[in-house]
Amino acid sequence: MTRFAPASDFRRPVDDTYQLAYFRFSPLDDERYVLTNQAGEYLVLPRAVLASFVKHELPSTHPAYSRLRSRQFLFDASSNLGRDLLALKVRTKAKRLENFTSLHIMVVSLRCEHSCPYCQVSRQSEDRSAFDMSEETAEKALALIFQSPSPAIKIEFQGGEPLLNFPLIQHVVRRGEEINQVAGRSLQFVITTNLAVVTDEILEFCRQHSVLISTSLDGPAALHNANRPRPGKNSYELAVAGIHKARNVLGHERVSALMTTTKASLSQVRTIIDEYVSLQFPGIFLRPLSPYGFAVKTKFYAAYDVDRWLDFYFEGLNYVLELNRSGIPFKEFYAATILTKMLTPFEPGYVDLMSPAGIGISAVVYNYDASVYASDEARMLAEMGDKTFLLGNVHQNTYAEIFGADALLDPIEQSFAGSVPMCSECAYEPFCGSDPVFHTATHGDFVGLKTRSSFCNRNMSIFKRLIALMESDDATRELFLSWAN
Amino acid sequence: MLRLSGFASSAYIEQSAPRSALRLVTSPTGPNPNPNHDAYLFRGKTSDPGCQWVVTFEEHQAEAEKLFSDRRLIVLPDYFSYLGEGDVIRFAPDRKAVRVLFRKEANANYFLVTERCNHLCLMCSQPPKDVDDRWLAREIIDVLPLLPATTPFLGITGGEPTLVGEDFFEILSCARDHLPSTPIHILSNGRTFKDRAFAQRYQAIGHRRLSVGIPIYSADPEVHDYVVQSKGAFDETIRGIMNLKAVGAEVEIRVVVHKQTYAGLADLSDFIFRNLTFVDHVTFMGLEITGFTRANMDKLWMDPYDYRSELRAAVQYLAAARINVSVYNHQLCLLDGSIHQYAKRSISDWKNEYADECASCSLRNRCGGFFSSSSLARSSHIAAFQ
Incomplete structure (x- = not known):
């Protein structure tokens, strides 16, 4: 049939000219580079191919050419869609910014019956009601919360041990629901608790009001109890019993757990993960200690460096992959958050890994003493005497004063990764974020020096590892995509 | 495979008549009768709804010719015998061409x-x-x-x-x-x-x-x-x-x-x-x-x-x-x-x-x-x- 034109008739441009789009590139290993476009899509190319690409020498017949074009790393005569598609994707990634603060943390009590040496919030001993939030303060905080434009509002009760001030939680939940009858937001409550003092009555209240439970579980009994001492030395037993009880009342999916890595954890990542698997959690969040509170005072934070933690993390990640290969579906949640950034058009909105920084504009803390802080870490830093991120007081300041405070806007502006030295040109920046609180705690300013930043080192290592894993194995890439969504 | 197009064996209608879309009906009172498009589907048992169009098959041709001498009668070959109530066909008198446009029982x-x-x-x-x-x-x-x-x-x-x-x-x-x-x-x-x-x-x-x-x-x-x-x-x-x-x-x-x-x-x-x-x-x-x-x-x-x-x-x-x-x-x-x-x-x-x-x-x-x-x-x- 002569009616049909050959494929060569549709090949453009005939003269191999193309325009480079805005993109960034950084080494992945000795031979390969990672390229990212403005929407955070990546490609891995050998150094030589990258070099010929940037020199405008890559022929359109090269296998990489078509991919560079369909992911908008280059524009040529074949299509004029690239800029519009990119714009749409950048807009999608930034979409959540317009919603402003969705996570509202209320520290209802700083008291705790545990005495964890790694406590990052500097808890107070149990009998001092001066560390409880008052009803008046809670009312003011609620009024501020509902001034947020966010269509979804999550109120998280934190401590200390928030259940030690349960009457206030009940009050806030009831009042929140009342206000929401008019406000009409998607409203959710979550209690972060060690479950040691949970009762049937508390759980029944949580059931009635659809309150979620988030608890702490560091691993098997010996490790957990060593990390988390309390009278009776039974933190693990109480946590596990509490998890079962809470699941029975609220439903399996409504109870989650977080772990913290101590020096003692480093050699036991598999048994820690096994503990989560046997308790039928859908995944684990392998978290390093943060440089705040007692963790610094007790030298727990300094007990391991980032490289040692990364060994622990990667051993854990490999083990999780092994589990999946053997038919046990299980996620590592930090990787899943990053993979959402890498593999989807969406922004997961994880406060510690956002740019502009998530402080204040994604999450905010109403402390027991009526002060408002830019993040959970910000109030931890404040307990150590550094009130850099104190935004105001619920009794004395208006919503506009608090969220327009220089103490919030300056660090957000200064730490914006798109313009920070070494971040602005980094190919991994679309997956990363800025953490001005962390860098204030460790470097004394909002930005920090990236060559010495353990935030940078830790995250860059994880980004590279995740990409390398996906490049080496399609099955892992498919698994990771399922984590990302 | 069903044949969806073909030709009528015979048709009693002037060749210059315009092509028509016809809905096959079997009972006198359909839900929304349409005199211009309804065609009585005759299979030997009469319950004549009085349509100006009648469609039948070769085996009933003789009987139909007698009963409906004053109507526009279309006789279809047997490969169209799957047609039934509610189906719609197009008939072009000049070539006696038939095309099935709609089958009520079809999945699509x-x-x-x-x-x-x-x-x-x-x-x-x-x-x-x-x-x-x-x-x-x-x-x-x-x-x-x-x-x-x-x-x-x-x-x-x-x-x-x-x-x-x-x-x-x-x-x-x-x-x-x-x-x-x-x-x-x-x-x-x-x-x-x-x-x-x-x-x-x-x-x-x-x-x-x-x-x-x-x-x-x-x-x-x-x-x-x-x-x-x-x-x-x-x-x-x-x-x-x-x-x-x-x-x-x-x-x-x-x-x-x-x-x-x-x-x-x-x-x-x-x-x-x-x-x-x-x-x-x-x-x-x-x-x-x-x-x-x-x-x-x-x-x-x-x-x-x-x-x-x-x-x-x-x-x-x-x-x-x-x-x-x-x-x-x-x-x-x-x-x-x-x-x-x-x-x-x-x-x-x-x-x-x-x-x-x-x-x-x-x-x-x-x-x-x-x-x-x-x-x-x-x-x-x-x-x-x-």
Whole structure:
């Protein structure tokens, strides 16, 4: 049939000219580079191919050419869609910014019956009601919360041990629901608790009001109890019993757990993960200690460096992959958050890994003493005497004063990764974020020096590892995509 | 395979009479009688509703000639004997040509709006003709009011249906008024929707169950343009999809898998997820060996078994991305077991068949089977599941 034109008739441009789009590139290993476009899509190319690409020498017949074009790393005569598609994707990634603060943390009590040496919030001993939030303060905080434009509002009760001030939680939940009858937001409550003092009555209240439970579980009994001492030395037993009880009342999916890595954890990542698997959690969040509170005072934070933690993390990640290969579906949640950034058009909105920084504009803390802080870490830093991120007081300041405070806007502006030295040109920046609180705690300013930043080192290592894993194995890439969504 | 077109054995009507769309009725009182279009379907037991048209079959010809000497009588050959109450045919007196337009019992009925098209796809099953066929659209506007309101599905196809302009909107308005709860699926190349105003007008029709199926064959504009044989098609189609979604319309992306497209499936699914995340459905279709495909077999045909890993990866990628994905026109024995759950029985009943091997297959009832035309080129890996 002569009616049909050959494929060569549709090949453009005939003269191999193309325009480079805005993109960034950084080494992945000795031979390969990672390229990212403005929407955070990546490609891995050998150094030589990258070099010929940037020199405008890559022929359109090269296998990489078509991919560079369909992911908008280059524009040529074949299509004029690239800029519009990119714009749409950048807009999608930034979409959540317009919603402003969705996570509202209320520290209802700083008291705790545990005495964890790694406590990052500097808890107070149990009998001092001066560390409880008052009803008046809670009312003011609620009024501020509902001034947020966010269509979804999550109120998280934190401590200390928030259940030690349960009457206030009940009050806030009831009042929140009342206000929401008019406000009409998607409203959710979550209690972060060690479950040691949970009762049937508390759980029944949580059931009635659809309150979620988030608890702490560091691993098997010996490790957990060593990390988390309390009278009776039974933190693990109480946590596990509490998890079962809470699941029975609220439903399996409504109870989650977080772990913290101590020096003692480093050699036991598999048994820690096994503990989560046997308790039928859908995944684990392998978290390093943060440089705040007692963790610094007790030298727990300094007990391991980032490289040692990364060994622990990667051993854990490999083990999780092994589990999946053997038919046990299980996620590592930090990787899943990053993979959402890498593999989807969406922004997961994880406060510690956002740019502009998530402080204040994604999450905010109403402390027991009526002060408002830019993040959970910000109030931890404040307990150590550094009130850099104190935004105001619920009794004395208006919503506009608090969220327009220089103490919030300056660090957000200064730490914006798109313009920070070494971040602005980094190919991994679309997956990363800025953490001005962390860098204030460790470097004394909002930005920090990236060559010495353990935030940078830790995250860059994880980004590279995740990409390398996906490049080496399609099955892992498919698994990771399922984590990302 | 059912024959949907043919010729009447005899017809008692002047040859110069205009062609007519006829709805077959068997009882005197239908739900909404239409004297211009209702034809009494006579099978030997009379309950004459007094229609001016009568349709019968050869075995009842003598009797019908006696009973209905004053009517317009059409005698059909036996291969049309499957026709029944509620079906609609077109009759052209000059050639005594008969075409079945609508079958009440069919799993899917498609109306061809025009044979004109601005694509010339290598595998087109309905090769376009550059003719003035505006009467087709007018006929559809006549026929839609004859259909039962309970019609479960209606397809609008071509050619490129949007090329008929005003008539396209009139057809859809007519469907909105007469078939408000019937899902209407339009097969379009999407290019006309590059004009935002056209997309807005389409959405403003206000039919609740309207969707468009639009093909994309590659993430590479050169490959897509080659497959559809039209430079610039890729850009216009993608813009059309973006406009349709911007106005809130429902869009399905259709990918025909063959020798020119299978290697790019992974990049295409990635492109769809990253750039067209908002589409409602993505379907991967098998090749139908008809129309232009027969002329381009060397460029198109490959054993579906040989692209099963590419197809599996693309389907699982989109499924993991939480995009509604389906596989059409593929036999289960040619698909990786992990994507069986996405395979749909999608072939229209009149051209749907099974092979000898299928007789003993335990998955036959879940399998879409073959196009009637598939005997022209069949996978060498057809095998029954035990």
